[in-house]
Amino acid sequence: MNIEIDTHSHTLASGHAYNTIREMAASAAEKGQKGLAITDHSIRMPGTCHIYYFQNMRIVPRKMYGIELLLGTELNILNESGEVDMSQGLLAEMDIAIASMHLPCYEGECTREKITQAYVNVMENEYVDIIGHPDDGRFPVDFEVLAREAKRTKTLLEVNNSSLRPEGFRINAVENCRRMLEECKKHEAMIVLGTDSHVDVDIAEYPYAYRILKEVDFPEELVANRSLEKLKSCLKHTFF
């Protein structure tokens, strides 16, 4: 399978990543990608940038080294109501938004019922395009409900290559990812592959994601970022 755009990456602005926007774009171009989504951590993540970074993002060119850049954010889901750490007004200006659970930022209870509720509520957000790493077993989730609601709300579910690394810090990620993919097949919910790169060399490398997709015989037509145009048509954010 060929993926034309990596939907999840971080720059120096995130505070624990190591390259600039220009370096990330150059790496994606070298690897023959057509696009790259840069999704720096939103403001509740310790060490990340100020809200001004996101407010000023309109000045950055969306074309570099012949590839298209989608500049957005990885939001923190804050509670079971599905609140996130960016206003709807600013979220509307992003090219792309991922919403994820992160331990330092989630203030709700970590029961399966509450986490599932948080995801369901955040997927109702008209500017949340993707749920990031829902495979993280530290945040248990009902994958049947997740896939069904993802389909209904046109939210993409992420297969996160970093979660699936043998040295990954997320719990039960491989098993959870497998279960999620089975439910996505059943409910015809769309997914994306994201590397969650925090360094340029990791962009567009999906060895673990490919392996698991093959294992579950996942249908290619449900992978939104096989093409840049397909991805753009699947995002809730619109492009003119």
Ligand SMILES: [Zn+2]
């Ligand atoms: Zn990070």
Ligand SMILES: [Zn+2]
């Ligand atoms: Zn994340």
